[in-house]
Amino acid sequence: MAGLVTTFGSGAMTNSIEEIDNAGTIMVIGANVTVAHPVISHRIRRAAQNGATLIVINPKEIDLVRAADHFIQPASGSDTVLLMGMARYIVDNDLHDKEFIAEYTEDFEDFRKSLELFTPEFVEKIAGVPWDQIARVAHIYATGKPSSIYYAMGIAQHSHGTDNVMAIANLAMLTGSVGKLSTGVNPLRGQNNVQGACDLGGLPNVYPGSQMVNDVVIQEKFEKAWGGELSGELGLTHTEIFDEILSGTIKSLYLVGENPVLTEANSKHARKALEEIDFLVSQDIFLSESGKYADVILPAATFAEKDGTFTNTERRVQRVRQVIPPRGDSKPDWWITSQIAQAMGKNGFEYQDSSEIMDEINSVTPIYAGITYQRIEKTGLQWPCLDENDPGTKFLHKDGFARGKGRFVPLEFTASTETTDEKFPLILTTDRSLYHFHSGTMTRRVGGLEKLDGEEFVKINPIDAKEFGIEDGNWVEVSSQRGTVKVRAKLTDICRPGMCSMTFHFFESPTNEITNPTLDPVAKTPETKVTAVNIIKCK
Amino acid sequence: MAEHFKLTIDGQTVVAEEGMTILDAALASNIYIPHLCNHPDLTPVGACRMCGVEVDGGRMVMSCMTPAKANIDVVTDSPDIEKSRKVTMKLMIMDHNMDCLACEAAEKCDLLRVASYLGIQPDQLENMRPLGRDLPLDTSNPFFQFDANKCILCGICVRTCEEIVGLSALGYINRGFKTVVGTFGNKGFVDSVCESCGECVVRCPVGALVPKKPGIATREVRTICAYCGVGCGMYVGVKGDQIVSVRGDRESPVNLGSLCVKGRYGFNYINHPDRLTSPLIKKDGEFVKASWDEALALIASKFKESKGNKFAALTSAKCTNEDNYLVQKFTRLVMETNTIDHCARL
Ligand code: SF4
Numbered sequence A: 001m002a003g004l005v006t007t008f009g010s011g012a013m014t015n016s017i018e019e020i021d022n023a024g025t026i027m028v029i030g031a032n033v034t035v036a037h038p039v040i041s042h043r044i045r046r047a048a049q050n051g052a053t054l055i056v057i058n059p060k061e062i063d064l065v066r067a068a069d070h071f072i073q074p075a076s077g078s079d080t081v082l083l084m085g086m087a088r089y090i091v092d093n094d095l096h097d098k099e100f101i102a103e104y105t106e107d108f109e110d111f112r113k114s115l116e117l118f119t120p121e122f123v124e125k126i127a128g129v130p131w132d133q134i135a136r137v138a139h140i141y142a143t144g145k146p147s148s149i150y151y152a153m154g155i156a157q158h159s160h161g162t163d164n165v166m167a168i169a170n171l172a173m174l175t176g177s178v179g180k181l182s183t184g185v186n187p188l189r190g191q192n193n194v195q196g197a198c199d200l201g202g203l204p205n206v207y208p209g210s211q212m213v214n215d216v217v218i219q220e221k222f223e224k225a226w227g228g229e230l231s232g233e234l235g236l237t238h239t240e241i242f243d244e245i246l247s248g249t250i251k252s253l254y255l256v257g258e259n260p261v262l263t264e265a266n267s268k269h270a271r272k273a274l275e276e277i278d279f280l281v282s283q284d285i286f287l288s289e290s291g292k293y294a295d296v297i298l299p300a301a302t303f304a305e306k307d308g309t310f311t312n313t314e315r316r317v318q319r320v321r322q323v324i325p326p327r328g329d330s331k332p333d334w335w336i337t338s339q340i341a342q343a344m345g346k347n348g349f350e351y352q353d354s355s356e357i358m359d360e361i362n363s364v365t366p367i368y369a370g371i372t373y374q375r376i377e378k379t380g381l382q383w384p385c386l387d388e389n390d391p392g393t394k395f396l397h398k399d400g401f402a403r404g405k406g407r408f409v410p411l412e413f414t415a416s417t418e419t420t421d422e423k424f425p426l427i428l429t430t431d432r433s434l435y436h437f438h439s440g441t442m443t444r445r446v447g448g449l450e451k452l453d454g455e456e457f458v459k460i461n462p463i464d465a466k467e468f469g470i471e472d473g474n475w476v477e478v479s480s481q482r483g484t485v486k487v488r489a490k491l492t493d494i495c496r497p498g499m500c501s502m503t504f505h506f507f508e509s510p511t512n513e514i515t516n517p518t519l520d521p522v523a524k525t526p527e528t529k530v531t532a533v534n535i536i537k538c539k
Numbered sequence B: 001m002a003e004h005f006k007l008t009i010d011g012q013t014v015v016a017e018e019g020m021t022i023l024d025a026a027l028a029s030n031i032y033i034p035h036l037c038n039h040p041d042l043t044p045v046g047a048c049r050m051c052g053v054e055v056d057g058g059r060m061v062m063s064c065m066t067p068a069k070a071n072i073d074v075v076t077d078s079p080d081i082e083k084s085r086k087v088t089m090k091l092m093i094m095d096h097n098m099d100c101l102a103c104e105a106a107e108k109c110d111l112l113r114v115a116s117y118l119g120i121q122p123d124q125l126e127n128m129r130p131l132g133r134d135l136p137l138d139t140s141n142p143f144f145q146f147d148a149n150k151c152i153l154c155g156i157c158v159r160t161c162e163e164i165v166g167l168s169a170l171g172y173i174n175r176g177f178k179t180v181v182g183t184f185g186n187k188g189f190v191d192s193v194c195e196s197c198g199e200c201v202v203r204c205p206v207g208a209l210v211p212k213k214p215g216i217a218t219r220e221v222r223t224i225c226a227y228c229g230v231g232c233g234m235y236v237g238v239k240g241d242q243i244v245s246v247r248g249d250r251e252s253p254v255n256l257g258s259l260c261v262k263g264r265y266g267f268n269y270i271n272h273p274d275r276l277t278s279p280l281i282k283k284d285g286e287f288v289k290a291s292w293d294e295a296l297a298l299i300a301s302k303f304k305e306s307k308g309n310k311f312a313a314l315t316s317a318k319c320t321n322e323d324n325y326l327v328q329k330f331t332r333l334v335m336e337t338n339t340i341d342h343c344a345r346l
C-alpha cells in the first residue's frame, strides 16, 4: 500500500462500503471480488443493476464480468501501461479536472510529460487491448462521476506493484475523483484483519497508527508509555526475515497464526528457513505445514472463543465477541503473548482482558484514540477517530490530502521480471476460490466447503491446452525455474491464451513452491501474479 | 425525514410514512394482513393474491402493491375477500406437499400461518390435495436443499438472488401449471452460477429451501465474521458449547444482513478434532504434550538468548487488533527489535 502513502499520504481504502450504492462509475481492476470479497461484490452488482456503470479490468474473465457494462482483458502485468493510457486519453481530450489539480495536487507537469511515452500504439502493443476499448472506459471514468476504483492483489502482487497503485492514484487525482462521497481509491484488504494488523504496528517500520519507528519524538513517546528502551532502527520485512534465518543471524522466530510454507512466494525458501532455524514457536489453531518445523506449539483460540476487535477493509473497527469457551487448553493470542512477556520477567503485560489492551491502544494511537469498546458496542467506528466525540471518518481526504497535497508521480514502463520463453512459454497467475481461505487451514476442515471445491486445478485456455496436448482433467506438471507442482488441468476460456491460473489453498499442490518471489522494491510484495511456467502432461 | 400521515385500517386510525404500501402500514401497526410473497427487503410483485383489501368501499386491491395514502379507509377482511383468499389458498395447497410434521419449516411456515388465519385446519389440508406432485429433490448443494414439491412460487428466492445478491441464479422454468423455480437449465444448484450464499434459503417462507443441518440455537452472540476483509456483522447461534448457526446482522452498515457461503456455513472447523488443545514441545523429533508453565518457561529461556537482531516475529492478519498490538509491543519492548511483519502482502 506504499503507493497510496506516497501519493495521498494514507494507504487505506478512501471510501466506505455503503458508498458503493451511490457510485456513478465503478471500476474494478485486479480484484476478483466475487470470490475474495463476496458481500462487497453483491453490493457492486446491485449498484450496477441500479444504474452505475461497472467496468471490470482483469486478465481473467472473472465472474463479475457477467454483471459488467465494460470488460477489458489486458495481458498480465500491463496494468500501469493501461492506466497511463487511460490518463493520456483523458488529458488529450481535455477531460481532466484542472481546478482540482491546481488546488489539491502537485507535480502535475512532470506527470503530464511522462504520458508522452504512452501512445495509443504503445499501449495497444503492451496491453494487448484495442485502443478504442481503453479510450471508452477512460471517457466513462472521467465523465460518469461519482467514480470510484476498487483494486486488490492483482494490482499489488507485481515487482512493480507500487507503480500500479500510483498509476491508479494518478488517474483519480487527474479527474478529481477522490475526497468525495462515493468517489475514491479503494484497496480491498484480503484477510479479515490485514488492516488492523497494519494499523496496530505489525510492520517493521511503524508503531501503531503508522508512527515511524525511526522518528525520535515518536520513539520517546513509546519509551515513556511502555517504560523501556526501544530501537530506532527499521526492522526486517517478511522475505528478509527468511534470508536472515538462512544466513544464520536470526535464531528465534515467533510465528503467530501464519503458514509461510504455503503462502510465501517461492515457499521452498521459507520451508528451508524454518527447517534450519534454531528455535521456532508456532502459535496457531491447527498444526500447520509450517508448525511441523516448530520446537514449541502453542494452541490458540479461534475468533469465536475470544474478545477483541477487527478492523475491516473500510477502516471500521468492530467488536469481536466470545461465543463459546476455548477448546481444550487453547488460549486467546493476546493472553499467550502477555504470558511469554511475564515469563521473561517484563512488566507492562498484566492485562486482565482485551478491553484493557484497547485502552492502551487508545492512549498511544492517535487514529484509534476515540475508539473504545463502549462506543463500538452496537456499530463499529471508522478511523481516523481522534477523540471520544469524533464520529469517525466515512471517507478520507475530504478537505485536502493527508500528506498536504496529492502528489502526481511520473511513471515509466517496467516489464514484469519474468517473461515467457521457449522453456517457460506460459504465464501463471495466482487466484483464490470462493470456498476457501488463504492456506485452507480453516475452510478445508469444513466438509461442505471441501465438497464444493476440494481439489486444485490449473486453469488453462483450450487453445493452449490443444497446443500442449492436454485434455480436461488430465494430470499435468506445472514447472517454473523454481520447481514443479502436480495438479489436474481444467480447460476454460476465462484465461486468455498464453495465461494459466492456480489458487494457493491446497497443500497437496503447493502453488507457491513455483511462484515468482521478485519483490516490489518499495512495498516488498512478491510478483506472484506473473510467473513464467511450462505445463506438461504426466505420463 | 419521511412525511407521516394518518389512515384508517379496520376502523383503527394508524400512522404511516411516505413510501409505505398499505401492507407495510398495517404490519407496522401490528395489523396482520395475510401475505406470502411480500418481503421487506424486496420489490413487491403481488404474486400470491393473498393480501387483497378493500379501499374506501371500492374494489379489492393488492395491499403489497398499493401505496398507503392519507385519510383512506382500508378494510382487510370481508366475505368477498375471504372467499377470494380461500380459493387462492386451495389452489396453492393442491400443489403443495403438506407433510407438515416432517417439514423443516415447521412453525416458521408462512403457508400454515395463512391457512390457520383462514380457519383451514391441518386435517382439512390433506383433503384439499387431490393432485400430488412428485418432483425430484435437489440436494446437490452441501449446505441446503430444494424441494420443488413444497414451493409455492412466491418468487422470494428468485427476487433475493436478483435484488440482494445481484446474481439471478434462479428463475421460473416452464409455464402455467407446470411452472417451477429452478436454476438456469434446471441443473442442480452446484452446477449453476449459484454462489451458495444461502440468502434465498433464509428468506424462503415455507419448507422448500432449507438448510441441510438446521441448527436450533439456545442463545446468540453478535460478532464479526473472521474470514475476509469485508467484516460482515453476524449473530452466532450456540447450543451447549457448540456453534450451531450463523445469521447476518441486519443492523450492520457493512453487510445489511447479507453473508457469503464462508461466513454463513464455514464454522465447523472450530470443533474439528485437529484443533490444537494443549501446548506441545518437540522432544527427539516428536511433539509431546506439555503444560503451559513448561512451554512458557522453555520459550522464555530461549527468547532471552535471542534478543535484538537474533529475533523475528510474524504476526497474523487473522488475529484481533489487541493480539497484534501485544505481539508488536512484545517484539519491540521485550525483544528489543523492530523485526516484526505479517502476511499483508499476500
Ligand atoms: S444461495 Fe445465494 S447465489 Fe445461490 S441461488 Fe440462493 S441467493 Fe442465489
Ligand code: SF4
Pocket (backbone or CB within 6 Å): A037, A038, A039, A040, B225, B226, B227, B228, B229, B230, B231, B232, B255, B258, B259, B260, B261, B262, B263, B264
Ligand atoms: S461473510 Fe463472506 S463477505 Fe462477509 S466477511 Fe465473511 S467471508 Fe467476507
